[in-house]
Amino acid sequence: xxxxxxxxxxxxxxxxxxxxxxxxxxxxxxxxxxxxxxxxxxxxxxxxxxxxxxxxxxxxxxxxxxxxxxxxxxxxxxxxxxxxxxxxxxxxxxxxxxxxxxxxxxxxxxxxxxxxxxxxxxxxxxxxxxxxxxxxxxxxxxxxxxxxxxxxxxxxxxxxxxxxxxxxxxxxxxxxxxxxxxxxxxxxxxxxxxxxxxxxxxxxxxxxxxxxxxxxxxxxxxxxxxxxxxxxxxxxxxxxxxxxxxxxxxxxxxxxxxxxxxxxxxxxxxxxxxxxxxxxxxxxxxxxxxxxxxxxxxxxxxxxxxxxxxxxxxxxxxxxxxxxxxxxxxxxxxxxxxxxxxxxxxxxxxxxxxxxxxxxxxxxxxxxxxxxxxxxxxxxxxxxxxxxxxxxxxxxxxxxxxxxxxxxxx
Amino acid sequence: xxxxxxxxxxxxxxxxxxxxxxxxxxxxxxxxxxxxxxxxxxxxxxxxxxxxxxxxxxxxxxxxxxxxxxxxxxxxxxxxxxxxxxxxxxxxxxxxxxxxxxxxxxxxxxxxxxxxxxxxxxxxxxxxxxxxxxxxxxxxxxxxxxxxxxxxxxxxxxxxxxxxxxxxxxxxxxxxxxxxxxxxxxxxxxxxxxxxxxxxxxxxxxxxxxxxxxxxxxxxxxxxxxxxxxxxxxxxxxxxxxxxxxxxxxxxxxxxxxxxxxxxxxxxxxxxxxxxxxxxxxxxxxxxxxxxxxxxxxxxxxxxxxxxxxxxxxxxxxxxxxxxxxxxxxxxxxxxxxxxxxxxxxxxxxxxxxxxxxxxxxxxxxxxxxxxxxxxxxxxxxxxxxxxxxxxxxxxxxxxxxxxxxxxxx
Numbered sequence: 001x002x003x004x005x006x007x008x009x010x011x012x013x014x015x016x017x018x019x020x021x022x023x024x025x026x027x028x029x030x031x032x033x034x035x036x037x038x039x040x041x042x043x044x045x046x047x048x049x050x051x052x053x054x055x056x057x058x059x060x061x062x063x064x065x066x067x068x069x070x071x072x073x074x075x076x077x078x079x080x081x082x083x084x085x086x087x088x089x090x091x092x093x094x095x096x097x098x099x100x101x102x103x104x105x106x107x108x109x110x111x112x113x114x115x116x117x118x119x120x121x122x123x124x125x126x127x128x129x130x131x132x133x134x135x136x137x138x139x140x141x142x143x144x145x146x147x148x149x150x151x152x153x154x155x156x157x158x159x160x161x162x163x164x165x166x167x168x169x170x171x172x173x174x175x176x177x178x179x180x181x182x183x184x185x186x187x188x189x190x191x192x193x194x195x196x197x198x199x200x201x202x203x204x205x206x207x208x209x210x211x212x213x214x215x216x217x218x219x220x221x222x223x224x225x226x227x228x229x230x231x232x233x234x235x236x237x238x239x240x241x242x243x244x245x246x247x248x249x250x251x252x253x254x255x256x257x258x259x260x261x262x263x264x265x266x267x268x269x270x271x272x273x274x275x276x277x278x279x280x281x282x283x284x285x286x287x288x289x290x291x292x293x294x295x296x297x298x299x300x301x302x303x304x305x306x307x308x309x310x311x312x313x314x315x316x317x318x319x320x321x322x323x324x325x326x327x328x329x330x331x332x333x334x335x336x337x338x339x340x341x342x343x344x345x346x347x348x349x350x351x352x353x354x355x356x357x358x359x360x361x362x363x364x365x366x367x368x369x370x371x372x373x374x375x376x377x378x379x380x381x382x383x384x385x386x387x388x389x390x391x392x393x394x395x396x397x398x399x400x401x402x403x404x405x406x407x408x409x410x
Numbered sequence: 411x412x413x414x415x416x417x418x419x420x421x422x423x424x425x426x427x428x429x430x431x432x433x434x435x436x437x438x439x440x441x442x443x444x445x446x447x448x449x450x451x452x453x454x455x456x457x458x459x460x461x462x463x464x465x466x467x468x469x470x471x472x473x474x475x476x477x478x479x480x481x482x483x484x485x486x487x488x489x490x491x492x493x494x495x496x497x498x499x500x501x502x503x504x505x506x507x508x509x510x511x512x513x514x515x516x517x518x519x520x521x522x523x524x525x526x527x528x529x530x531x532x533x534x535x536x537x538x539x540x541x542x543x544x545x546x547x548x549x550x551x552x553x554x555x556x557x558x559x560x561x562x563x564x565x566x567x568x569x570x571x572x573x574x575x576x577x578x579x580x581x582x583x584x585x586x587x588x589x590x591x592x593x594x595x596x597x598x599x600x601x602x603x604x605x606x607x608x609x610x611x612x613x614x615x616x617x618x619x620x621x622x623x624x625x626x627x628x629x630x631x632x633x634x635x636x637x638x639x640x641x642x643x644x645x646x647x648x649x650x651x652x653x654x655x656x657x658x659x660x661x662x663x664x665x666x667x668x669x670x671x672x673x674x675x676x677x678x679x680x681x682x683x684x685x686x687x688x689x690x691x692x693x694x695x696x697x698x699x700x701x702x703x704x705x706x707x708x709x710x711x712x713x714x715x716x717x718x719x720x721x722x723x724x725x726x727x728x729x730x731x732x733x734x735x736x737x738x739x740x741x742x743x744x745x746x747x748x749x750x751x752x753x754x755x756x757x758x759x760x761x762x763x764x765x766x767x768x769x770x771x772x773x774x775x776x777x778x779x780x781x782x783x784x785x786x787x788x789x790x791x792x793x794x795x796x797x798x799x800x801x802x803x804x805x806x807x808x809x810x811x812x813x814x815x816x817x818x819x820x
Contacts, residue, residue: 016466050486056426057490058497065496068504069489072482076460079479080467086475087468094478098508099553120553143509143530 003125003166004029007039007135007157011174012231013077014044022172022231023084026130030090035125037164038132039157040081042073063108067137067147071097074134074153081132092130095120097137097145102156104138104146111138111146112214113155116163133160151212158215162222169219169226171211176230177237178203178210180402181255186394188403192253193236196243199253202345202379216240243347251355252346252400255393259340259386261291262314263371264321265306268331271298275328279305282320288313292341292374292381306372308383311337339371340389343381344396356380362399368392413535413576414439417449417545417567421584422641423487424454432582432641433494436540440500445535447574448542449567450491452483473518477547477557481507484544484563491542502540505530507547507555512566514548514556521548521556522624523565526573543570561622568625572632579629579636581621586640587648588613588620590812591665595803598813602663603646606653609663612755612789626650653757661765662756662810665803669750669796671701672724673781674731675716678741681708685738689715692730698723702751702784702791716782718793721747749781750799753791754806766790772809778802 006026013019022038030036041047050069054061061069078094085092101117124131135153138146148155154171161169176191178200183189195203197220204213210228219226219240229237247253269275276295283290293307309317318335325333342363349355356373359380363370368391372383384392397403416436423429432448440446451457460479464471471479488504495502511527534541545563548556558565564581571579586601588610593599605613607630614623620638629636629650639647657663679685686705693700703717719727728745735743752773759765766783769790773780778801782793794802807813 016463019467053426053486053490054493057429057493060497061493062496062502065489065492065502065504068492068506069486072485075482075485076463076479079475080463082475082478083464083467083471086472087470092472092475094475096478096555145506 001033001035003035003037003164004168004170005037005039005157005161005164005166006170006172007153008041008172008231009153009174010041010044010047012172013040013081016080019043019077019080020084023081023088025172025231027085027088027090030130034167036130037121037125037160037166038081038130039135039153039160040074040077040132041135041153043077046073046076064144067108067145070147071134071137071145074136078132078134082130085130085132090130091128092132093124094132094134095124096134098139098143100133102138102159104140104148106140106142106144106146108144108146110149111140113138113148113159113218116159118163121160121164148214151215154212154215155218158218158222158224158226161224162218166224169224171215171226171228172231173210173228174231175210176233176235177228178240178254180253181393181397182257185257185390186255186397188394188397190403192238194239194241194247195253196247196347197240198243198378199345199347200240202343202376203254203256211240248348248351250346251348251352252344252402253348254345255396255400255402256343256345257340257389257393258343259389260311261308261339261341262311262335262337263306263308263339263383264314264317265304265334265336266321266325266330266332267304267334268302269305269325270329271301271303276305278328279321279324282324283309283317286313286316286320288317292372292383294372294374308339308341308372338386339383340386340392341381341383342389342392342396343379344400345379347378349378349380358399359396362395363392366391366395412444413447413574414444414578414580415447415449415567415571415574415576416580416582417563418451418582418641419563419584420451420454420457422582423450423491426490429453429487429490430494433491433498435582435641437495437498437500440540444577446540447531447535447570447576448491448540449545449563449570450484450487450542451545451563453487456483456486474554477518477555480557481544481547481555484546488542488544492540495540495542500540501538502542503534504542504544505534506544508549508553510543512548512569514550514558516550516552516554516556518554518556520559521550523548523558523569523628526569528573531570531574558624561619561625564622564625565628568628568632568634568636571634572628576634579634581636581638582641583620583638584641585620586643586645587638588650588664590663591803591807592667595667595800596665596807598804598807600813602648604649604651604657605663606657606757607650608653608788609755609757610650612753612786613664613666621650658758658761660756661758661762662754662812663758664755665806665810665812666753666755667750667799667803668753669799670721671718671749671751672721672745672747673716673718673749673793674724674727675714675744675746676731676735676740676742677714677744678712679715679735680739681711681713686715688738689731689734692734693719693727696723696726696730698727702782702793704782704784718749718751718782748796749793750796750802751791751793752799752802752806753789754810755789757788759788759790768809769806772805773802776801776805
């Protein structure tokens with residue numbers, strides 16, 4: 001009998017009536033002859049409410065205890081869901097992280113799953129129970145509760161699908177699939193039928209919030225097919241799958257953007273071995289995630305170093321880098337919060353030339369200045385002034401022919 | 411170093427500021443050189459809120475899932491408390507039922523503690539951590555979450571004190587001790603300095619809500635001294651301890667009452683062996699707790715059988731007993747919800763005569779009719795018409811000299 005893992009997000013379970021609807025939907029899949037494992041997030045608003053409580057208690061809540069607190073959100077959801085299923089005459093059982101055996105490291109608030117014990121779940125499935133698992137939570141080797149960070153329920157679902165060798169992992173959310181770009185910015189954005197793991201990874205890391213990035217990494221690693229679809233409609237969504245040859249025929253699959261970064265430039269850094277290490281050490285130590293790093297070819301042993309960090313970390317980073325820049329004899333440190341990163345993504349780039357060139361030309365035609373450029377095998381990213389974000393997205397979406405009816409392949 | 415177990419109830423932790431105050435109080439005891447184990451209930455209102463959610467979902471929520479839901483209340487409390495302690499510069503650690511190893515049977519909603527694993531707690535105490543344990547919850551042998559029923563946090567605290575061989579178990583609540591009777595009914599009620607386990611058991615089972623009855627049983631069994639006191643004052647409360655000889659000098663320690671029972675009488679039952687078993691079997695099978703049972707001496711092989719049940723079970727019991735009464739050839743079944751049980755309690759009764767007689771006389775003087783009588787070694791209970799409850803409590807309280815300043819012993 002096929003095993004299906006379904007995951008429903010916070011808005012999908014954000015109320016008694018909504019949980020009941022989810023139960024009905026799950027029972028439908030069960031009645032089609034599938035073994036059902038259902039991963040739930042906390043009810044919409046709950047997580048924020050719990051964070052607020054913690055911050056009312058103290059400015060800087062203890063991370064271990066914050067995870068104990070936060071994990072109650074999903075616990076409430078799975079209990080209510082199992083009650084709903086049982087009240088409809090079907091057997092159900094809720095399992096928390098510690099009951100399943102979702103083993104993680106000890107990084108409170110952003111733990112990573114090491115291993116999942118499938119025995120208890122399989123036992124429940126054998127009894128024909130609809131088994132619901134609290135998303136977002138796990139247990140470290142010393143028996144402490146950990147959480148996987150925002151969006152962690154996606155990871156729980158995909159990791160469970162991998163561990164159970166499930167036939168598919170369905171991620172139910174409040175949008176009906178993955179779009180070529182944000183439909184709020186570009187009304188001509190088109191829902192994709194399928195997208196490769198690598199493309200989805202780039203989309204996710206660039207701010208498309210449909211899937212949490214680690215869940216996509218997991219899916220790629222274990223080759224778990226993901227179906228991203230809407231809780232509130234019956235339509236097919238977007239399949240996230242391994243790359244197929246026909247995907248390469250398409251130059252660009254999507255346009256992504258991210259307004260949530262800030263740029264820091266260190267001017268006239270002496271270009272000596274070990275300088276970069278020295279500059280970034282305090283930043284990395286502070287746990288700040290540096291995204292793009294660009295260093296120009298040095299001229300007379302002097303270079304400029306530019307990088308981006310999340311906006312909330314901007315001031316802290318400026319301070320950290322300020323002192324180290326002085327130490328190494330750099331001229332000055334400049335910062336800019338009003339930037340956006342625009343990216344085009346597509347596995348087709350691997351085999352097609354001129355994609356970057358076309359992107360630069362399209363932006364130039366609109367007089368949009370490019371501040372930074374960074375490329376990967378399947379992505380070109382440009383940092384531009386924030387105010388041009390929407391315009392840039394629309395012209396790139398059009399230039400790469402993403403609008404209109406879906407093609408046969410995408 | 412002495413180990414102290416403290417338990418704080420729902421009103422004591424019913425808000426961020428209140429939890430902070432509890433943290434301060436616990437830290438005081440810690441600074442006096444004690445190892446601290448702190449058991450918490452859910453924040454006031456939380457438990458009711460969760461029950462309401464469950465009943466919005468379904469009329470008859472699954473018991474296993476109800477326990478999963480309910481146990482989140484205490485989880486929130488201990489996490490917030492540990493955060494508070496840490497924010498004040500002291501080390502703390504929260505532990506849930508499964509993390510401690512509070513092993514119970516599988517009776518969801520009213521589980522009994524079988525065994526407590528003290529290893530994890532002792533490890534935390536060795537690290538000088540203020541260790542807080544979620545009350546009310548445990549784990550059955552199959553790893554399912556169980557709860558101990560309303561007031562279960564008292565039991566958690568006393569059971570922990572027993573398992574840890576703690577020096578004392580302090581129960582912090584919103585009243586400042588155990589009173590000779592309910593001060594709301596009898597303004598002259600007096601706080602007792604100490605009371606024996608047996609007396610406290612009778613008081614609790616008769617409706618005095620200061621301590622959950624099972625926690626007193628536990629305390630008696632393992633000889634755990636309990637100090638019942640107020641969260642909101644510094645005053646000494648009431649010690650619940652093993653019986654001492656001086657306690658016997660006092661005739662009556664307290665007057666208790668219970669308006670929460672209903673009476674059922676089966677008239678003219680054939681007085682044959684096995685009849686009582688037959689009549690009560692369906693009642694016991696339905697899980698209804700029968701309290702007083704009175705059977706008069708039979709006359710010509712015919713007797714009357716009267717018993718009391720909790721009011722919420724009254725109609726169900728009438729129905730169950732109705733059919734079996736017909737079967738055994740009884741004349742009829744009568745019921746009465748407007749009754750109250752008044753009891754006088756005191757270990758002194760064991761060695762003093764005439765206590766019951768004095769009670770009957772006191773009630774008779776006020777023209778209060780006695781409907782049923784039942785006695786134990788340290789208690790006399792009378793069922794009377796409900797409307798006389800307050801009057802009966804006051805006259806008995808006076809007749810047995812319970813008012814005024816505490817005596818040397820009590």
